[in-house]
Amino acid sequence: MFLMPMMLxxxxxxxxxxxxxxxxxxxxxxxxxxxxxxxxxxxxEKSLMxxxxxxxxxxxxxxxxxxxxxxxxxxxxxxxxxxxLPEGLSAGIRRQVSNRISSVLADFGLAEKASTTSDVLxxxxxxxxxxxxxxxxxxxxxxxKIISKVESRVLFEILYTELxxxxxxxxxxxxxxxxxxVIYKEIVASHSEREIIPNSVQxxxxxxxxxxxxxxxxxxxxxxxxxxxxxxxxxxxxIPGASTVVLGGKLIIYxxxxxxxxxxxxxxxxxxxxxxxxxxxxxxxNYLPMLTVALFSALAATGYGVAVGTIASSQxxxxxxxxVSVIILxxxxxxxxxxxxxxxxxxxxxxxxxxxxxxTAFYDIFLRNSGFSTIFPQIIKMFLFFIITMSVGYLYNKxxxxx
Amino acid sequence: MHNNSIIEIEEVSKRYKNAETFSLxxxxxxxxxxxxxxxxxxxGAGKTTLISILCGIIDPxxxxxxxxxxxxxxxxxxxxxxxxxVPQEYALYPDLSARENLNYFGHLYGLKGLELxxxxxxxxxxxxxxxxxxxxxxxYSSGMKRRVNLIAGIxxxxxxxxxxxxxxxxxxxxxxxxxxxxxxxxxxGSTIIYTSxxxxxxxxxxxxxxxxxxxxxxxxxxxxxxxxxxPSCGNLESLFLHLTGRSLKNQCIS
Numbered sequence: 001m002f003l004m005p006m007m008l009x010x011x012x013x014x015x016x017x018x019x020x021x022x023x024x025x026x027x028x029x030x031x032x033x034x035x036x037x038x039x040x041x042x043x044x045e046k047s048l049m050x051x052x053x054x055x056x057x058x059x060x061x062x063x064x065x066x067x068x069x070x071x072x073x074x075x076x077x078x079x080x081x082x083x084x085l086p087e088g089l090s091a092g093i094r095r096q097v098s099n100r101i102s103s104v105l106a107d108f109g110l111a112e113k114a115s116t117t118s119d120v121l122x123x124x125x126x127x128x129x130x131x132x133x134x135x136x137x138x139x140x141x142x143x144x145k146i147i148s149k150v151e152s153r154v155l156f157e158i159l160y161t162e163l164x165x166x167x168x169x170x171x172x173x174x175x176x177x178x179x180x181x182v183i184y185k186e187i188v189a190s191h192s193e194r195e196i197i198p199n200s201v202q203x204x205x206x207x208x209x210x211x212x213x214x215x216x217x218x219x220x221x222x223x224x225x226x227x228x229x230x231x232x233x234x235x236x237x238x239i240p241g242a243s244t245v246v247l248g249g250k251l252i253i254y255x256x257x258x259x260x261x262x263x264x265x266x267x268x269x270x271x272x273x274x275x276x277x278x279x280x281x282x283x284x285x286n287y288l289p290m291l292t293v294a295l296f297s298a299l300a301a302t303g304y305g306v307a308v309g310t311i312a313s314s315q316x317x318x319x320x321x322x323x324v325s326v327i328i329l330x331x332x333x334x335x336x337x338x339x340x341x342x343x344x345x346x347x348x349x350x351x352x353x354x355x356x357x358x359x360t361a362f363y364d365i366f367l368r369n370s371g372f373s374t375i376f377p378q379i380i381k382m383f384l385f386f387i388i389t390m391s392v393g394y395l396y397n398k399x400x401x402x403x
Numbered sequence: 404m405h406n407n408s409i410i411e412i413e414e415v416s417k418r419y420k421n422a423e424t425f426s427l428x429x430x431x432x433x434x435x436x437x438x439x440x441x442x443x444x445x446x447g448a449g450k451t452t453l454i455s456i457l458c459g460i461i462d463p464x465x466x467x468x469x470x471x472x473x474x475x476x477x478x479x480x481x482x483x484x485x486x487x488x489v490p491q492e493y494a495l496y497p498d499l500s501a502r503e504n505l506n507y508f509g510h511l512y513g514l515k516g517l518e519l520x521x522x523x524x525x526x527x528x529x530x531x532x533x534x535x536x537x538x539x540x541x542x543y544s545s546g547m548k549r550r551v552n553l554i555a556g557i558x559x560x561x562x563x564x565x566x567x568x569x570x571x572x573x574x575x576x577x578x579x580x581x582x583x584x585x586x587x588x589x590x591x592g593s594t595i596i597y598t599s600x601x602x603x604x605x606x607x608x609x610x611x612x613x614x615x616x617x618x619x620x621x622x623x624x625x626x627x628x629x630x631x632x633x634p635s636c637g638n639l640e641s642l643f644l645h646l647t648g649r650s651l652k653n654q655c656i657s
Contacts, residue, residue: 230492230493230494230495230496230497231490231491231492231493231494232494232495232496233494234460234488234490234492234494235488235490235494235508235555235556236511237458237459237460238458238459238460238483238486238487238488239483239508239511239512240480240483240484240512241480241511242511245511246511400461
């Protein structure tokens with residue numbers, strides 16, 4: 001009840017860490033063959049190196065990267081991406097830009113007409129065949145962004161040079177105060193000052209805590225079925241008020257067990273996972289809402305256990321149904337695969353899993369640093385689930401009297 | 404209404420959901436205060452169903468039942484205050500000791516402190532369980548479990564005690580100990596209603612018996628009167644076989 005969930009969160013978090021890194025912050029292995037001898041090739045290379053997306057190699061085992069080698073290592077899956085910059089790229093771009101500017105200026109009578117040859121320059125980009133289309137598109141966009149930045153700079157430099165030749169004073173004055181028109185600042189939308197990045201720890205600790213809490217259904221339902229089987233329930237039903245006292249006792253005990261599980265799982269996230277090089281769990285600043293979510297999740301799990309135990313007629317039935325139903329609710333609730341990674345239909349269905357309600361509330365607190373107002377709907381849903389499951393148990397018991 | 408009737412059963416019928424036949428049919432019976440009343444009948448006769456109705460565990464389909472003057476449908480809680488039940492199963496927690504089980508059930512009856520402690524100790528002593536009172540019940544023999552089961556049923560000193568085959572599967576010594584305790588309990592003023600397959604036991608122990616079969620009351624009265632009413636029967640067992648037949652019970656219903 002305590003050790004198994006702790007082991008589970010430990011193992012699953014370690015396994016999923018790399019997957020989360022791919023989605024969030026891992027770099028893509030890139031092999032670059034820079035055959036250009038000019039400045040543009042060097043600028044592209046520098047931009048790629050400065051980019052947070054790529055981990056760049058220019059040679060393999062001492063051999064410099066060539067177009068053939070790039071194709072070969074990407075095809076074999078050793079690299080996700082390969083780029084080949086052609087020979088004479090800088091000279092070609094400069095020549096073409098210069099020709100076009102001269103042509104435009106000539107149209108305004110400001111320069112002599114130049115020759116307008118337009119050789120298309122080809123930069124080769126090789127992708128690993130197993131790369132997903134969306135991923136491929138985003139990488140291509142990143143590379144295009146770098147190259148168009150280089151193109152713009154060349155265009156600007158040449159235009160500036162040509163115009164400077166005509167009127168140095170005016171051009172220097174006009175261009176010296178040009179800055180970027182738009183800048184981009186990336187900020188994680190959160191109610192906190194801190195930037196908390198979703199990673200395998202931030203997902204798995206609350207996710208498996210919810211799973212562990214609901215897995216007590218097996219123990220609780222089994223306990224209720226045992227009482228029926230051993231006959232003690234018959235005695236309890238003949239003692240005034242005993243059923244209520246016993247049920248209340250079960251609620252207190254199992255809710256406490258769930259809260260202890262919660263505490264232990266947090267301890268794994270805060271203390272043990274960092275020991276094996278995984279990120280430390282970030283709890284956010286709202287401890288009271290966090291405890292409230294834990295309490296209502298525990299009540300929802302306990303209520304479900306009472307309902308299953310009351311309806312089940314044998315230990316096997318309680319165990320099998322309890323385990324399978326919790327696994328289904330966990331799968332739907334985004335315990336294994338986060339809801340945002342599910343297809344839209346499944347995302348809709350996930351809204352009906354009580355495990356999802358708890359997990360969403362924990363996400364809100366841990367990642368968005370939300371307070372009571374945000375998690376209130378999830379708490380209400382879990383409380384209603386608790387009331388409904390307890391009522392099912394009560395009404396079923398009452399119905400048994402009239403059979 | 405009979406004078407001194409502590410239990411009044413009027414034309415009670417019980418048909419379980421989806422059952423083809425009635426488990427009890429038009430049963431009328433009155434049990435006097437401080438009687439030891441035996442409910443006798445073959446397997447499937449309806450004894451446990453009747454006990455379950457009297458304890459308020461299940462509702463009758465038809466008819467009225469009053470226990471201690473309270474209607475079973477409307478005053479279930481009042482009835483629970485004055486009854487004790489010893490079910491056929493060992494209604495105990497096997498992972499707890501006898502003392503822990505008795506403490507638990509005693510607390511549920513609202514007993515506590517020295518009073519509860521003394522009651523538990525006295526009854527354990529009477530039934531010869533003091534030496535193993537702190538051992539897990541799961542390690543007990545059938546006879547020992549039956550004895551603890553009995554103490555759990557009388558821990559609240561009920562006015563009316565229901566026992567469903569309290570001596571089944573126990574050795575002679577345990578049976579004697581159980582019967583002796585019940586006789587003592589009855590002398591203190593309690594009414595005892597019990598079911599049994601042991602005709603000799605019922606003959607000597609009960610002040611009055613009723614034989615039921617297929618949910619119907621066949622005969623009722625004092626054991627000796629019933630035996631003497633049929634010269635061909637020398638004891639209660641002969642009478643029982645004469646009335647309920649010698650064919651084996653519990654055969655599969657086609």
